[in-house]
Amino acid sequence: MVLLSDFPQITVADASLPLQQYLPSWLPELLAQQFILAYWQWIAIFIIVLLGFIVDKWLTWILTSHIRRWKKKQSVSNIDDGILRPVGITAMAIVWWGLLGLIGLPATGQQILAAVVQLLVSVSLIWGIYRIVDIFHLFLMEKAKRTANRFDDLLVPMLTKSLKAFVIIIGIIFAADNLNIDVSSLLAGLGLGGLAFALAAKDLLGNFFGSLTVLLDRPFQIGDWVLIDDVEGMVETVGFRSTRIRTFYNSLITLPNATLTNTKIDNMGARRYRRMKTQLGLTYDTSPEKIEAFCEGIRTLVSLHPYMRKDYYQIFFNEYNASSLGILVYVFWETPDWNMELRERHRFLLDILRLAKKLQVEFAYPTQTLYLKQSAAEMAMTDDVALNMTNGLGKQFATDIVDNQHQADTSRLP
Template identity: 25%
Template sequence: MILGTKRFLSNFLLLMALLVMPNTVSSQLLGSAKTVTEEPEKIPEDSLGRRTPQGTVNGFIKAIADQNYLRASQYFVLSKRAYRKTAERIKIAKTFQQLLDQGGNLSPSSIISNKETGRTDDDLAIGVDLVGNISTNKIVIQLYVENQSDDSQPALWLFSAETVEEIVSADVTSEKTFLDRVLPNILLEKKLGNVPLGHWAVVVIMMVISYLFSRMLLFAFVFVVQKLWKKAESDRGRAIVEAFELPIHMFLGVILFVVLTQRMGISIVVRQRYSIIIITIGIIAFLILLWRLTDFVSTFTRKRMSLSGRISAVSTILFLNRTTKAAIIVIGIIAILGIIGVDVTAGLAALGIGGIALALGAQKTIENFVGSVSLIADQPLRVGDYCRVDDIKGTVESIGMRSTTLRTAARTIVTIPNGQLSASKIENYAHRDRFIFNPILGFRMETTPDQMRYLLVEIRSLLYAHPSVLDSPPIVRFTGITADALKVEVTAYIEAVNFEKSQEVQEDLLLRMMDIIEKSGTSLAYPSQTIYMARDISSSDEKSAEVSEIVKKWKNENQLQLPNFDPKRIEELKNSIQYPDEGSFRPSEE
């Protein structure tokens, strides 16, 4: 019993071990599979911000604004000997500032590249960027920054050795700026933001002077334009002058302000700070010009469309005007944010994704708008035209931005989306230059050959003689003998200003043809399937004999106009018929 119990316990423990072991082994295996992901070594930031050309220029301006010339010298490529001499480093930085104040110009911060690779779209070598220039009476220096590291090291942009060498060799001891010569010492010694107070005062004065002087130049420019351009006093001329007036004023003011402040020797620290404002004003002036030109084009295009009767185009012009203005606002905001220094790449990507989503959601709306633009551009139909679109016939009542409405003969309104309309087959009856006249006449089987000849000649003579039938040779042919009639097919074209007038001419021609048929002694055939209970009217033997005599006379005189008419006879017949006929009502013409 004890042995059995021991055997049971040993088997139980063995089974528990087998059940637990896989979990243990698997957990060991899982644990051993874990690997520690090594993070890439983070490149340390440069405390002076010299990783990009923009950072180098901004750091240098900040250093000289703080009058920390030793730190400013760390933005130069210096020789080991010059680097060890603190006094020489400070002297180079001060000389650089003095040259910039006298006639130097640095590119606005937002225009300088903010990438470690610098600009790659210019003609300079890779790793070299042009960031400004110095131009005085004696020297001209191009200011370059250069990446001093190779591909294995983080970027380090410094003012190039050539630039520093030209700065060191420049003689600035005898030169003073205009402000240094005219401003009192008190305004030069007192400083605001480490810039002499007199410089800030001169900036404000130059703003006022630039505004007034640019206003005077603009007035003179407008006066000259009005004298030289004869159409300047017209509505269109005044609109064009007004559109350009404010943007030109702003451009002139900015240009004068930049030139005056640079020539007077305003501190580069001040000029670099308001350079962003100047560029922003220039962008705003350009956007205002685009805005006003959009209004000008829209206004005069709408007037032209209204005068030509193309009222349907006005709504499209308004829509395009608003869309263009919205695009100007969006582009202006993006441009100004980019100048200020805001990274708009993510915003543009979001706008692109949003634009795709909007385009997918408004696919039908965009399709209808494009359709309306194509309808207005191609003009397959206009308001008031009678046309057929697929199986729908009606008169066009309106052409909108989304749809076009047709008034049918049943006086109902059918609305067709412009996207569908532009892809449909449109048959416009209003644009016809002529109207076809194509009756098929069936004569009785008892009609004699001479009667048929008489009918062919007289009907053709009628078409030649009628003033509303075009000169193109009409076709009157005996086309066949059927089980119930002798068929004659007539084809001619009626000249009329509209469909109603063509109906009037067609009515007159049919009535005259009935007179010819009645005079010939025969009559139109009735369908053989129809049973007539009335007594049949026999053909007139007397008229038949008379027609035979006429045809015989034609033959004897060689005047039978079959199979073709004599051209002389055609000229005699032209316009020989009075239309409207005698006795018809004729409205008096004013």
């Protein structure tokens, strides 16, 4: 029977010593044997590494559960459950650093351990700040969606991308410094190669300054309908290198920002009013009274439709066409987007059609009129007599029309 007295007793003086000095004295002799390190040290390394992984997974599970409950409570869905994953990696590195230092690793092992822990802490710190920038981005985007101004929709993504680039650069310098890499010589080397880098990155710098031009000059905003050269669609994102436009056939076109500084940009989304210019063709047998009533009815429709511009529009009998009487309809809508414009145009055109049905006004379509040859008795009149008679009738009818219209206008005067 193995008794407790068979094991070496640990005195108060032994307890004050480092673990690696008094622990081998009460371990079996087999574990005190060595292969580079003592066997018990290999076992301790395995247990400590495993313990670090367990702490990482346990802490990640707790934080993920809290994030999920918070998302459910706040009705938020665009935050990743593992956004706090770097905290678990940091805890694992701390466990390794704290416990592996107790087992008496040699100096080389201590240096390797320090390098690994510093690398893990640096990576987790950079990763953690990077994810904090994501949270900052989501918070600002929620604020931007509540504002009527769409400039912040353009500014927030560019700001968060700048912060991420800054975090990565500073993180690399921080990690290199912790690993005892000479950062000053590295930066000096970058300074000496700055000219070559600038020449090689000419397009990159051009795109960067193009993005600054878009940000400062604001030729368009996120969601605007734009026409840039032969590219037409809705602005989806603006980055430091390129601008992405979603076309109306749902493809995604990427334009380098450098091209935006020297090309024509037609911002259809910046229009205050949306115009429609068309001609309605009436049949030639439409009476003048019906034409007047029809035009006045369309003007009334313009005044009654809520989104139509009331201070400027043109509704007039405008042209004699080959097979119709042309009514000019020149109107505007004050609508925020294309969908509403189409809806209001649809309502307006349907109301015009209903008005034409009420007034019994018919729309013309291309026609040809055939005249039959007159009989010999009707053609006996000489050309001179026919011309004089026609001219006399034309003058008489014209004089009567002007006189009647003048009398009607005079009677309406106060």
